Amino acid sequence: MNSRKKEIEDIVILGGGTAGWMTAAALSKLLPSQHFKVTLIESDAIGTVGVGEATLPHLGAFNRRLGIDEAEFMRVTQATFKVGIEFQNWGQKGDAYIHPFGDYGYKIAGVPFHHFWTKEKLNGDTTKIDDYSLPVKACQANKFTFPSKDETSVDSTYSYAYHIDAGLYAKFLREFSEKRGARRIEGKVVEVITRSSDNHIDSLIMEDGQRIEADFFVDCTGFRAQLIEQVYQSGYVDWSHWLPCNSAIAIATAQQEVPIPYTKAIAREAGWQWRIPLQHRHGNGYVYCDKFIDREQALDTLQSNLVGPAITEPNYLKFQTGRRKKSWINNCLAIGLSSGFLEPLESTSIYLIQSAIMKLVELIPQQSNLQIKATEYNRSLDMEMERIRDFLILHYHATERDDTPFWDYIRTMQIPDSLQDKMDMFKATGHVQNYRYGLFLEPSWVAVYLGQRFIPNSYDQRVNTLDRSAYIEGMQQFKQEVADAVKRMPSHNDTIHQYCTIGGIENDGLLQSGLYGKRL
Ligand SMILES: Cc1cc2nc3c(=O)[nH]c(=O)nc-3n(C[C@H](O)[C@H](O)[C@H](O)COP(=O)(O)OP(=O)(O)OC[C@H]3O[C@@H](n4cnc5c(N)ncnc54)[C@H](O)[C@@H]3O)c2cc1C
Secondary structure: OOOOOOOOOEEEEEOOOHHHHHHHHHHHHHOOOOOOEEEEEEOOOOOOOOOOOEOOOHHHHHHHHOOOOHHHHHHHOOOEEEOEEEEEOOOOOOOEEEEEOEOOOOOEOOEOHHHHHHHHHHOOOOOOHHHHOHHHHHHHOOEOOOOOOOOOOHHHOEOOEEEOOHHHHHHHHHHHHHHOOOEEEEOOEEEEEEOOOOOOEEEEEEOOOOEEEOOEEEEOOHHHOOOOOOOOOOOEEEOOOOOOOOEEEEEEEEOOOOOOOOEEEEEEOOEEEEEEEOOOEEEEEEEEOOOOOOHHHHHHHHHHOOOOOEOOOOEEEEOOOEEEOOOEEOOEEEOHHHHEEOOOOOOOHHHHHHHHHHHHHHOOOOHHHHHHHHHHHHHHHHHHHHHHHHHHHHHHHOOOOOOOHHHHHHHHOOOOHHHHHHHHHHHHHOOOOOOOOOOOOHHHHHHHHHHOOOOOOOOOHHHHHOOHHHHHHHHHHHHHHHHHHHHHOOEHHHHHHHHHOOOOOOOHHHHHOOOOOOOO
16 A cells, blocks of 8 residues: 655546546646646446536636637537526416526616516516516527627626537547646546555556556546545435435437527426527436336426437436535545535536536645645535525425425425525515625526515615606616617527537528538
8 A cells, every 4th residue: 555645746536527527627727737647537338427418607717717719619519508597387387487697677776676676566567577687588589699898788787608518518628638638547446545544545446457546536426426425435415305306317309499598497297397409409308306206207298398309318317416515535525426416407516516626726735734625625615505505495495386296395395594584584675695605696596586476575675765767767778778689689599600500500491301510
């Protein structure tokens, strides 16, 4: 056994899914190569989870930080733009709303816009808050253009993410990483050697007997959690009583329609179905709780709700929602599914991977401060996961649905105090509990509350101190600006064509006949 304890220079990433290759790409680009050597081990025989196509706007910043050209990234990953998620059937069957990546209205005298909307709603106005959101209206019109940098313009009131083929993204990042000196080893790790002196990982033993030593190990082995759990028994904080979906079936379908600039999340009897538009196909899946329906019923539901012919066999997945008690233990850090999973409803996993990577880059340890950095890392990750957890639970709990045992359970279940407090405050005052860092700030919470019929009984009292006719005029003017801006926007399909297709996406008759690759 190796008893060396030199400075941290050799970093081994175990696992080559989205988490592994994003980590390899970032470390090989952002850490000085004269000090750090990056090696990634992956096993083709084990494979990857094979899902994970909807992202959040932060991915653009990650790619920019790495110097990746956006148009090239979109071309190689067959990406489309994503400006939000449409939730169908969540508050009540038949409902639909969009959680946009952007704002509603604008602050008036420092007061968030939804307070003015609430006052008018309580006075009987029936204008939807959607009419004050450019990203919502753009989604509904199937339009997309890049946001303006002019912060005074309505055209700047949104951001965007992508729908990507995650397998192609990993391939792209592999090439990117290898060009920057990362070494890839193919094969299965069958044994892990730890040092008796301090219980740090010393080396990994491959199936062919090869021994791979390193100073720091990143566990990107997905649900297997080969290092963080199998070696360190970190333990798991189980959140399945609040987020009970524990199974998914994924099927890709042929491209049958012009891709829309948003993900669809359609509530079903025991979970929800996703529909994700890519340039060359659609991703689909049913996320459900197997205590309420069995696999055959779930498959049947998914298959009968597919648009277009299936082009893959069903991919069956099992998971437990929650997080690893500690993601960083000694010289091992878990990133990706190995560190926990909160279910894919708001596309948070790839964001959490990127957030973990950036924290690692900031906290890149030395032997002398490994422990202190691990403690800080674990603290900030726990906080981030818990905030996302509450936001996800809100989607399920803020419902009037009682038509199936699943919805009945979820509507009436006890929720975390942290979420109960947030909901109570919003209901009584219209205020969103705010935080400076992390995901899902005020507009996101407002979108889900209002979209799911959770309307406040009151609003910020400063609204009553302002001239009503003046702010109403301002609201109407903003609504008109939104409508005009949407009119000016090109279609989502045209923007994709001009920006990032290889051959373009067909529509109309050509699409239906299944022909691709021709620019119209
Ligand atoms: C149903 C579902 C839908 C999802 N949808 C989304 C979404 O829309 N958006 C989003 O952001 N996220 C989504 N996710 C999450 C997303 O798929 C993952 O976060 C992402 O793919 C990262 O996975 P990973 O790299 O951690 O694990 P994996 O993809 O499982 O990769 C694990 C890697 O480890 C390797 N490995 C494991 N053990 C060994 C070993 N002993 N030796 C060598 N190699 C080994 C494997 O070969 C593989 O390369 C979804 C997840 C699920 C389950």
